[in-house]
Amino acid sequence: MSRSRPAMSPSRSASAIVADKTEGYHFLTIHDYSRTKGIPTGEGIGSQPFTVGGHRWCIYYYPNGDRSEAADYVSFSLELEEEDGATAVKAQFRFCFAGEEEEAKQAALLALASADEFTSRGRWVCTKFINRKVLENSKHLKNNSFMVRCDILVIHRYRSTDNAVAYVSVPPCDSSQDFGELLETEKGADVVFEVGDETVAAHRCVLVARSPVFAAELFGPMKEGNVAAAGVVRLEDMEMEVFKALLRYAYTSSLSLQGMANDHITCRKILVAADRYGMGRLKLICEEWICECINVDTVVTILALAEQHHCEGPKQACFDFLADPAKLRAVMVTSGFQHLWESCPSLMMELMDMCLPH
Incomplete structure (x- = not known):
């Protein structure tokens, strides 16, 4: 058969x-x-x-x-x-x-x-x-x-x-969303920051991985003087809105200024905080954004900030803005320009050298 x-x-x-x-x-x-x-x-x-x-x-x-x-x-x-x-x-x-x-x-x-x-x-x-x-x-x-x-x-x-038959569809990585939710829910948080009259909880391991300064404050030689027994860190000279933006970046690698009052001013404060905590990429994001905010009213402040925090991009952007004689004349009559001349003469000499014909 x-x-x-x-x-x-x-x-x-x-x-x-x-x-x-x-x-x-x-x-x-x-x-x-x-x-x-x-x-x-x-x-x-x-x-x-x-x-x-x-x-x-x-x-x-x-x-x-x-x-x-x-x-x-x-x-x-x-x-x-x-x-x-x-x-x-x-x-x-x-x-x-x-x-x-x-x-x-x-x-x-x-x-x-x-x-x-x-x-x-x-x-x-x-x-x-x-x-x-x-x-x-x-x-x-x-x-x-x-x-x-x-x-x-x-x-x-x-x-x-060529297109191999796909039996499995792998979705894009959503770790930034997961970490963002971890920050929002405070699940497993083991450190609390006091900023003004407010507090916010976070996770030491995330912050240590993102910032050498947080690493020193939470686990290094600086720990004893900054972290109380209850795991509370008191921050001076910091606004909660700025610190929350810093935390969100640490968890999600993103920065959004939407919904913030005076976002161009807040961005400058975030830059200072990023420099303070050694978060270089966040600092560069702020520098890029600040370059878009240069005008007659802001150029002196941004130039002083760039000089103080070693921001070469915004500094050059300010110099390029002031290379226009009409804009330079409008800025020179402001009190901010006079103050910058008195407080940072070397920067002003650099600016004048750029503007003078060679």
Whole structure:
């Protein structure tokens, strides 16, 4: 009696079409928003050029819309600025307000955005980014300023590739979210910080891993003088809002200034705290943000801060700002400039040397 052969499983194979791409983003801060409202509809103000995917881009801000039907809205546009007029670039882009929640949504929405073809000096516009009345009553407008983020994904080419059959789908790492929840719930916390009249609990092992100063205070030679028997650390010369931002960065490696009063001032205080605790990357994040906040009213304060805490980026940004004779003249008549001249003459000599013709 013959036996029937078992059925053979069909062969399996797979391939995929993928895009070689480069992603990046640019933050643009609008200072003195109310003063920009006098700019006529259709007139835009350009950002400093920046590079994503090997191409040069510029953002334009239209406080009264880029066209008459959007006169009640704030508009933004993205322009490809290439020397070669024949350049054509395929890219996806989206604008959002700067902030953890908005930026998280941005990533998902960018993946769904259609790819547009940009040609040199060609402009793609987000015509109705936000109604001006809505903006003026929103959390995004603080101290007459707001910040937007433009995400750009440049598609270089499409190609086919082998694609092994996926039996398991591994989600992206969510450790920053887990650690953030650990900070919020205070589960397993073993140290308490007193800041002013408030307290906040944290985990020694996390802080020690993130800061050499915390390591010395909580486990090193400095421990006995700083940590009481009950595991309480008293912090002087620190605001709770600033310390909480420092803690959140230690747990999540992210910094958000959304919802903070006087966020440009708070950012400078966070920079000082980051320098105090040896958290170099957080300090650089603050330096990058502060460079966007330089104007006639803030340049002296930022320059003094940069000199005191060895921030070469903001210092150079201040010097570049003051290289404009009209801006320098406007700053020189302020009391802050006179005080800086008296308190830090070597810095002023460096500035004058830069401004004088050689």
